[in-house]
Amino acid sequence: MSRTPDASAPAVETRALRRVFKTSRGAPETVALAGVDLRIERGEVFGLLGPNGAGKTTCIKILNTLLFPSTGEARVAGFDVVKDAREVRERIGLVSGGENSGYGILTIRECLWMFSQFYGVSDRIAKPRIDELIRVVDLQAIQHTRINRLSTGQRQRMNFARGFVSDPEILFLDEPTLGMDVNAARLLREYVLRWVRERAGRTVLLTTHYMAEADQMCDRIAIIDRGQVLACDTPAALRRSVQGGQHVELEVLPREGVSPSLDELDGVALAWGAPHPERGTLTLKFRLPEGQTLGESLRQLEQRGLAVQGVSTRETSLEDAFIRIVGRGLDDAAEPVA
Amino acid sequence: MAVSTFFQRWRSAAWLGWQVESNWADPALFTLYIVARPLAVAAMLVAMYWAVRGRAVHEAAFAGFYVANAFHAYANTVLVGMGWVVFEEREEFETLKYVYTSPIGMFTYLFGRSMVRFTLATISTTLTLLMGWFVLHIRWDWALVRWAPLLVTLAIGGVAIVFSGLLLAGACMVMTRAAVTTLEGVTLALYLLCGVIFPVDLLPVPLQWVSYALPFTWWYEAIRRFLLGAGASQRLAALTDMQLLGAFALVTLVTVIVSRFGYERLEHRARALGRLDQTTLY
Incomplete structure (x- = not known):
């Protein structure tokens, strides 16, 4: 029973x-x-x-x-x-x-x-x-x-x-x-x-x-x-944990010999990249700390020889929280780039 | 669990067994299969016996082997079938995990699933005996059949088959692809060890002890004695009816206990290894 x-x-x-x-x-x-x-x-x-x-x-x-x-x-x-x-x-x-x-x-x-x-x-x-x-x-x-x-x-x-x-x-x-x-x-x-x-x-x-x-x-x-x-x-609480600052997605065209790393960008703690082999580009996702302007980051990238093909900013998503917590995206192949 | 709930679950498992066993072909083909298969097996036995002993198919010994061979359909179909259920559910249907995590319980499920196989084995045995009676003149004197001990023998045999099948099902839970060859091996080993087609006295002594530890050896011997009037083994012929039935009951009781605990250990092992939802045929 x-x-x-x-x-x-x-x-x-x-x-x-x-x-x-x-x-x-x-x-x-x-x-x-x-x-x-x-x-x-x-x-x-x-x-x-x-x-x-x-x-x-x-x-x-x-x-x-x-x-x-x-x-x-x-x-x-x-x-x-x-x-x-x-x-x-x-x-x-x-x-x-x-x-x-x-x-x-x-x-x-x-x-x-x-x-x-x-x-x-x-x-x-x-x-x-x-x-x-x-x-x-x-x-x-x-x-x-x-x-x-x-x-x-x-x-x-x-x-x-x-x-x-x-x-x-x-x-x-x-x-x-x-x-x-x-x-x-x-x-x-x-x-x-x-x-x-x-x-x-x-x-x-x-x-x-x-x-x-x-x-x-x-x-x-x-x-x-x-x-x-x-x-x-x-x-909501997970999203809040990464709030503050802008969420930026950049599509960049890497140049030979130039690493598409964001680790030298001022204030960017963590970024995640996904390659697009068919376009030959790389999407970089990162959170821009409060008080820092996107224009400054773009200038730094261009100085390093990376051509920025597209820029978008958006609200904080669960994915942002996930990337911050896990250190990479849900896609297995994706690894932190910074 | 209430009796009505047990019956509801058992009945649905039996219904599934019927669907799985009968629906793979159209009714005419299915009927042909269940008739042709046992008759073909019986014909093979007759051919083998003719080859070895000449045309003396009326001999009492042959009658004993023929009858045991007819009843061996239960071991082939029901006992081995319980192992097949586990293997088929896990590898082919991939449903074992859903059955296992439902409250039906594996014993109720396997018992229910084996009901159709039990019916098929009964048809097979009956057809084989009818072929023996009408075609090969393997007959017995109805007035001399000892019905009470025969019915007790059949009942104890049913228990032995179900619990031996449970143990085999547990083994199949743990085994991966080797389950296929193991199931085929069990069929042949029982055929060889239990005195189906020759007396167990002819086996080497160590194998005779293995044979006596198996309930089917006693089952076939008791069926021969109570149906035909004489068994096949000279050594077992020395036992009285009560001694024979007592030994059969005792070996079956040990089988029930060993199977019950053995199944639990094997199921535990399968769960520990993560085998219950593991597809290993590829």
Whole structure:
């Protein structure tokens, strides 16, 4: 019998959560999580934001009882994921994006019904819920089509619906919109927000690559990199942490023998560059400290032989906060240039 | 968990098993498959026996092997099938992680999924026995069949098959690509070790002890004795009916305990290694 959950317990809580993957043949072990402390309250949409290999999916796997932590503690709905895995599974749902999973021989509707039965949802509740979810993911016209005939995007939308079919207390969305078209992703983001607001105490833990998605959806965001939480706050507070001064993007044309580094520009603490091989240029993003003029920076660049092709300034974004905190952008290849 | 919830989950897993097993072909082809496969296996056995012993297919010994071979369909289909479910879910459908993180529980799920295979094995066994009866004249005297011990034997055998399958499913969770060859190996090893087509007395002594530790050795021997009137092993023939059933029950009980704890350890290991959602066929 299912145990009564502690209503005051946070939805998710981890303490010094660490996961090390041992490798064979003497290769060095990989530290996927290096002591993660998180506390996610009930009713929150919480984002884990980080580049590839940051530890987001490992964290989700541990919380979903798919993987043991090496050390540390993780609790979901007040239950320990190691000792009380059955209790945890009664209360969670999982959606992983960017994959092709599914029983090819079942139709969309059959698959959703079957998972509702695995969760013990009665037919009386399951059938209208499946109707609604199929409508939300816009698969009504093909709801009786076998999964092996669906496109990747359609499969993803079906998997998204599957995550909601049990109306879980805590829903884990691991890159749920990865590979979806823009319109479908927008509709699903809106549905997640509506689902959380309309049902008291429902919690979503979202991992994403998309800054805008995290910014739009999350009440709080933890920025994670190399297995460590580097910052955790509301998107507004994270943005405020880098406010003051202008955010500048320059497109520069590097000259042979001249490094496109900004480290010699007065007052520029950190910048991030992304090359455009097709144009042969480099986009440099940096924050100009208060009191410093952009004209002075441009003059310094031109004196170093770098031709500035374009200039734009804008409001502080979550990406600015991310770059300041992590030291690079979400793109793996991107590294700090200053 | 309430009984009704258990039944709801088990039934849906059984329903999925039926969909997976039956929907890959049109009904006519599927029917042909479930009829042709066991008959082909039986025909192979007959051919092998003819090659070795001449045309003496009416011999009592052959009848014993033929019947055991018919019942071996349960080990081939249900026991090995439980391992296949894990492998197929993880590698082909990529759904094992969603099933595993749902509250259905792997035992309920595997038990449910194996129900269709159990039905298919029953059809296979029945067809093989019918072929034996009508084509090869492998017959028994219905008046001499000892129904009570036979039914007990079949029931204990069912438990042994399900729990052995659970252990194999646990092993498949830990194994990567090697699971495919392991599953094929288990089928052949059981065929060899459990006295399906020759008496276990012919095995080397160390292998005989392995054979006696397997519940299927006792199962086939008990089925032969209670259905046909005589077993295949001279050593086991010295046991009374109660001793034979008692030994079978004891070995099955040990199998249940070993499988239960073994499965838990293997599942724990798979979770520790991160194998539950790892696709290893590429």
